[in-house]
Amino acid sequence: MAAARNNMRPAQKNTLLKVVILGDGGVGKSCLMNRFVSNQFDEHSFHTIGVEFLNKDVDIDGETYTLQIWDTAGQERFKTLRTPFYRGSDICMLTYAVDDRPSFRNLEMWKNEFLYYADVRENAQFPFIVVGNKSDVPAEEREVSHLEMSTWCNENSITSCIEASAKNANNVQEAFRMAVQHWLRLETRADRNEQPINDTVDLTKRHSENRMSCCIGAADD
Numbered sequence: 194m195a196a197a198r199n200n201m202r203p204a205q206k207n208t209l210l211k212v213v214i215l216g217d218g219g220v221g222k223s224c225l226m227n228r229f230v231s232n233q234f235d236e237h238s239f240h241t242i243g244v245e246f247l248n249k250d251v252d253i254d255g256e257t258y259t260l261q262i263w264d265t266a267g268q269e270r271f272k273t274l275r276t277p278f279y280r281g282s283d284i285c286m287l288t289y290a291v292d293d294r295p296s297f298r299n300l301e302m303w304k305n306e307f308l309y310y311a312d313v314r315e316n317a318q319f320p321f322i323v324v325g326n327k328s329d330v331p332a333e334e335r336e337v338s339h340l341e342m343s344t345w346c347n348e349n350s351i352t353s354c355i356e357a358s359a360k361n362a363n364n365v366q367e368a369f370r371m372a373v374q375h376w377l378r379l380e381t382r383a384d385r386n387e388q389p390i391n392d393t394v395d396l397t398k399r400h401s402e403n404r405m406s407c408c409i410g411a412a413d414d
């Protein structure tokens with residue numbers, strides 16, 4: 194089974210990590226997963242019904258991590274089909290589309306839905322990553338800037354965020370690798386029995402240290 198953060202299991206070779214992808218319908222969750230796993234893009238991707246999952250190995254620092262990626266249905270009518278699959282997640286990828294402001298506004302709803310149904314014990318320490326998909330769209334179609342994304346992440350104590358495009362493959366591999374690296378940082382800290390970071394204390398400093406390495410965008414603001 195997945196190494197749930199609740200269990201604080203240390204990283205081992207071939208560690209299986211359950212990654213759940215959440216976000217509004219149509220932001221490109223299935224396309225992100227398919228680009229990452231098969232390096233393919235389907236312009237006419239259908240809405241997901243319930244959940245689907247695929248596995249893919251990634252190597253980081255000489256260790257192999259098998260990502261079990263759960264692509265969920267973003268449409269509200271499928272809520273009861275997707276939420277039973279949140280439990281046991283190791284990483285949550287919150288997605289929106291940079292040309293769809295409502296999908297960005299809904300990030301908070303997705304985060305709260307995940308925390309409620311995943312039954313995460315240490316909310317403040319769970320590895321979330323925010324991915325702004327469709328970074329390939331022309332500037333005039335963009336509705337959410339990179340600065341807005343990093344500000345929202347800062348306010349929500351999320352230190353990993355990235356803009357990506359499933360269409361042209363930009364930053365897709367990086368997004369999943371960043372997610373595993375974030376998980377690893379938290380596991381290492383737990384391994385050393387370090388006190389969890391108090392996100393209410395000196396948050397500015399924490400983010401100024403992390404932002405350069407963790408928040409990557411396609412465009413500068």
Ligand SMILES: Nc1nc2c(ncn2[C@@H]2O[C@H](COP(=O)(O)OP(=O)(O)OP(=O)(O)O)[C@@H](O)[C@H]2O)c(=O)[nH]1
Pocket residue numbers: 216217218219220221222223224225235236237238239240241242265266267268326327328329330357358359360361
């Ligand atoms: N321009 C652009 N279009 C994209 C990108 N990723 C996905 N799309 C398009 O967005 C539409 C929706 O993609 P999906 O991957 O099915 O979206 P989803 O989030 O899985 O949707 P649900 O299954 O309903 O939750 C499709 O028409 C895709 O071709 C991208 O990076 N850039």
